[in-house]
Amino acid sequence: MPFILLALVVMAGIVYGAVRLYAAVALYFGTLAAVATIVVCVLIVVWLVVDAVRRYRALHGVRRDGKRLVSVSGEWGELTLDAERKMGTLRVDGHETRFVFSDVTSAHPVNEGGRWSLALELAHNAQSSWRVPMPDRALAQRWTKIFRLVNAHRL
Incomplete structure (x- = not known):
């Protein structure tokens, strides 16, 4: 149960950070730049997760x-x-x-x-x-x- 709560807190932090990042970038550079920034951040996180899974499977089968x-x-x-x-x-x-x-x-x-x-x-x-x-x-x-x-x- 504590892991579920920890996961929910982490997810809430990620969503809060994404909203704050969107607002900051949109304020200075516009909506299109803010959306592009969020997309790039999501792609980086997905790439990191896929790479971690690939490395784990390479070592642990x-x-x-x-x-x-x-x-x-x-x-x-x-x-x-x-x-x-x-x-x-x-x-x-x-x-x-x-x-x-x-x-x-x-x-x-x-x-x-x-x-x-x-x-x-x-x-x-x-x-x-x-x-x-x-x-x-x-x-x-x-x-x-x-x-x-x-x-x-x-x-």
């Missing part, structure tokens, strides 16, 4: 078939994490392994001759060291952050 999955794939194979079952599947160049989140000991981006990859260390696995190719530095760093969340059990 999307719900598919009743599972919350985070995945990346390419011609090299696929890396998929199931955030609810706390398990992952890794397939690289024909080799496949399944692991639980507690098996992940480290993950960090590696640059070898201009090609980025994710160095993944797994405990209790036949092959403990894995190199997951990544198309660019940003994706390698994002997956490093995802595995940090995995280690902290916050994914």
Whole structure:
């Protein structure tokens, strides 16, 4: 119940601020400029919300078939994490392994001759060291952050 009241107070503040902004801009520059200002402000807020949702989904996954999955794939194979079952599947160049989140000991981006990859260390696995190719530095760093969340059990 307190969250609903807080949301109502925030919405009332936003509406009050929009009305005050409209009145101030309309007084000095006219109605058309005031409407344009409000439209620009609304577009900025919508863009910020969409960007926040996109970033959240990129790190915490999307719900598919009743599972919350985070995945990346390419011609090299696929890396998929199931955030609810706390398990992952890794397939690289024909080799496949399944692991639980507690098996992940480290993950960090590696640059070898201009090609980025994710160095993944797994405990209790036949092959403990894995190199997951990544198309660019940003994706390698994002997956490093995802595995940090995995280690902290916050994914």
